[in-house]
Amino acid sequence: MRHETRRLILLLLPAGIVFAAFFLLPMARLFFIGGSGKTGWAAYAAILTDSLYLDSLFSTLGVAAATTAATLVISGISGVFLQRHKFPGNALLVSMLTFPLAFPGVVIGFMVIMLAGRQGLIGQVTQALTGEKLVFAYTLSGLFMGYVYFSIPRTILTVMAAAEKLDPKLEEAARSLGASPWRVLLDVIIPGLKPAFISAGAICFATAVGAFGTAFTLAARINVLPMVIYTEFTLSANIAMAAALSFVLGIVTWLVLALARTAAGSSVAAAG
Amino acid sequence: MKRRGLFYLQLGFTLLVCAFLVVPVILSIMAGLTVNYFVGIESGLTLRWVMEVWNGYRDTIFLSIGLSLACLAVTLVIGVPAAYVLAKRQTALTRALEEMLVLPVAVPGLATALALIVTYGSLSGFRTSWAFILVGHVLFTLPFMVRSVLAVLSAIDLRTLEEGAASLGAGFWPRFRDIVLPNCRQGILAGSLMVVTLSMGEFNMTWLLHTPFTKTLPVGLADAYASLRLEVGSAYTLVFFLMIMPLLLALQAFAKPRPAKFVAEDAE
Numbered sequence: 001m002r003h004e005t006r007r008l009i010l011l012l013l014p015a016g017i018v019f020a021a022f023f024l025l026p027m028a029r030l031f032f033i034g035g036s037g038k039t040g041w042a043a044y045a046a047i048l049t050d051s052l053y054l055d056s057l058f059s060t061l062g063v064a065a066a067t068t069a070a071t072l073v074i075s076g077i078s079g080v081f082l083q084r085h086k087f088p089g090n091a092l093l094v095s096m097l098t099f100p101l102a103f104p105g106v107v108i109g110f111m112v113i114m115l116a117g118r119q120g121l122i123g124q125v126t127q128a129l130t131g132e133k134l135v136f137a138y139t140l141s142g143l144f145m146g147y148v149y150f151s152i153p154r155t156i157l158t159v160m161a162a163a164e165k166l167d168p169k170l171e172e173a174a175r176s177l178g179a180s181p182w183r184v185l186l187d188v189i190i191p192g193l194k195p196a197f198i199s200a201g202a203i204c205f206a207t208a209v210g211a212f213g214t215a216f217t218l219a220a221r222i223n224v225l226p227m228v229i230y231t232e233f234t235l236s237a238n239i240a241m242a243a244a245l246s247f248v249l250g251i252v253t254w255l256v257l258a259l260a261r262t263a264a265g266s267s268v269a270a271a272g
Numbered sequence: 273m274k275r276r277g278l279f280y281l282q283l284g285f286t287l288l289v290c291a292f293l294v295v296p297v298i299l300s301i302m303a304g305l306t307v308n309y310f311v312g313i314e315s316g317l318t319l320r321w322v323m324e325v326w327n328g329y330r331d332t333i334f335l336s337i338g339l340s341l342a343c344l345a346v347t348l349v350i351g352v353p354a355a356y357v358l359a360k361r362q363t364a365l366t367r368a369l370e371e372m373l374v375l376p377v378a379v380p381g382l383a384t385a386l387a388l389i390v391t392y393g394s395l396s397g398f399r400t401s402w403a404f405i406l407v408g409h410v411l412f413t414l415p416f417m418v419r420s421v422l423a424v425l426s427a428i429d430l431r432t433l434e435e436g437a438a439s440l441g442a443g444f445w446p447r448f449r450d451i452v453l454p455n456c457r458q459g460i461l462a463g464s465l466m467v468v469t470l471s472m473g474e475f476n477m478t479w480l481l482h483t484p485f486t487k488t489l490p491v492g493l494a495d496a497y498a499s500l501r502l503e504v505g506s507a508y509t510l511v512f513f514l515m516i517m518p519l520l521l522a523l524q525a526f527a528k529p530r531p532a533k534f535v536a537e538d539a540e
Contacts, residue, residue, distance in 0.1 A: 015414065018350055022388065026388050027384075077285055085279065085282075098524070104493075105475055115295070119309060152293065210382065243387075246383035
C-alpha cells in the first residue's frame with residue numbers, strides 16, 4: 001500500500017512541479033510586488049480609493065453584469081427551444097450557434113468591427129435608412145456586444161445539456177393543471193435550469209471581467225480594468241500598481257466562480 | 273394555434289441569434305477576398321491579401337502550430353498521470369489539488385502573464401524564447417486535459433478493472449498501458465483537441481509573454497487589426513478560420529460525452 005502511494009505521488013509530481021514553479025510561486029511574487037510600489041500596500045486599496053480605478057472597476061463590473069444577463073436570456077430562449085423541438089435543420093442551427101466557441105478575444109473584437117465599425121454592416125444599413133451612420137464598435141457598447149458574442153456558444157451548450165435532463169412530464173403535468181406557457185416557464189423550466197444558469201452565468205461574468213483581447217482590438221480608450229492594468233504596465237511602467245490590480249482582478253474572478261460552484265454544486269471554470 | 277405561434281416566434285429569435293454570430297464571419301471572409309471592401313464585391317475578387325498575409329505573417333502560423341503541439345505533448349505527459357491519480361484517490365486533498373489546477377483558467381490571463389514576467393522576466397534566455405509562451409499555454413490548458421481524462425476515468429469502474437488485471441499478474445506499468453490508457457482514450461482525444469484549439473487561440477497571456485521574435489498567430493492578428501487595412505486583417509482572419517475550423521469540427525464530432533464503458537474494448 002505504501003508502495004502504491006509513493007507511485008501515485010510520483011505520477012502527480014510532474015504536474016505539481018510545473019504548477020508550483022510557474023503558477024503558485026509567480027502569483028506569490030506578484031502579490032508582494034503589488035505592495036512594493038511608491039504607495040506600498042495601499043496599492044491594494046487604490047482600486048477602491050482612487051477614483052480613476054474605481055470608475056474602471058464599475059464599468060468593468062457593469063459590462064460584465066449586462067453581458068451575463070443578455071447572454072442568459074438569449075441562450076436560455078434558443079437553447080431550450082433547440083433542445084425541445086427537433087426539426088430539419090436543427091443540428092445545423094446548433095452547430096452555427098456553437099462554432100465560434102474557440103474564437104480568441106481578438107477575433108471577436110474584429111467581428112464586432114465588421115458589424116459596428118466604421119465600415120461595418122450596421123453603419124451601412126443605418127446610413128441607408130436614416131442617413132446617419134451608427135458606429136459603436138469602439139465603445140463600451142461594442143465591448144458588450146463582443147462579450148455577448150463570445151459567451152453565447154458556451155452558454156447555449158450548457159443550457160441545452162441541462163434542458164435535456166429536465167423531465168418533460170413535469171411540464172405536461174403543469175399544463176394539464178391549466179398553467180399558461182408563461183407560468184410553466186416561470187415555475188417549472190427556469191427553476192429546473194437554475195443550476196445551469198448559475199454556473200454558465202458565473203463563467204460569462206468572470207470571462208467578461210478578466211478578458212483583454214476584445215477590448216484591446218476595439219480601442220485602447222475603453223476604460224475597463226484589464227486595459228487599465230495593461231496601460232499601467234506598458235505605458236506608465238508602474239509595475240507595482242499593475243501587479244496589485246491584476247491580483248485583485250484575479251481574486252474577483254476566482255471568487256465569482258467559487259461562489260457559483262457552491263451555489264450550483266457543479267464544476268465551474270472560466271475559459272478563453 | 274397559440275403554441276404554433278410561439279414556435280415560430282422562438283424559431284425567428286434563434287435565427288436572429290444565428291445571424292448575429294454568422295454574418296460577421298461571412299463579412300470578414302468576403303472582405304479578405306475582395307479587392308476593395310469599401311467599394312464592395314464589384315471591385316473583384318482577389319487572393320492578393322491572403323498572399324500578403326502569407327508573406328508577412330507566415331512565421332506566426334508556424335510558431336502557433338509548433339507551440340500548440342508542444343503544449344499538447346506537455347499536457348499529455350504531465351496531465352494524464354495527474355488525472356489518473358485524482359481519479360484513483362478521491363480524498364479532500366486530491367479534490368483541493370484539482371481545484372488548484374483550475375486556478376489559471378479562473379484567474380485572468382493578464383494576471384498570470386504578469387506574474388510570470390515579474391518572476392522569470394530577468395532570465396533573458398528564457399524570456400525571449402518561445403518556451404516562455406509555452407509555459408503560459410500549459411498552465412492555461414492543463415485543467416482541460418486533466419478534467420477531460422478525469423471525467424472518463426470517473427465514469428468507469430477503474431478499481432475493478434485494475435484489480436482484475438492485477439489478479440492475473442499484470443504489474444503497474446502493463447496495467448497503466450493496457451487498461452487505463454485505452455479506457456480513457458475518449459477523454460484524451462477530447463482533451464487534446466481542446467488543448468490544441470485553446471493554445472492556437474490564446475491571446476490574453478500571449479500578448480504580454482511574446483517578444484518581436486516570438487509572435488503567435490493571435491498576436492499577429494492583433495498587429496494586423498491595429499495597423500493594416502481591413503482587407504488584410506480579414507484575410508488573416510480567414511487563414512485563422514481555415515486552421516481552427518477542422519479542430520472545431522473534430523471537437524463537435526468527438527467531444528460529446530459517451531456512455532460509460534465498463535469493460536475495456538477487445539485488445540487490438
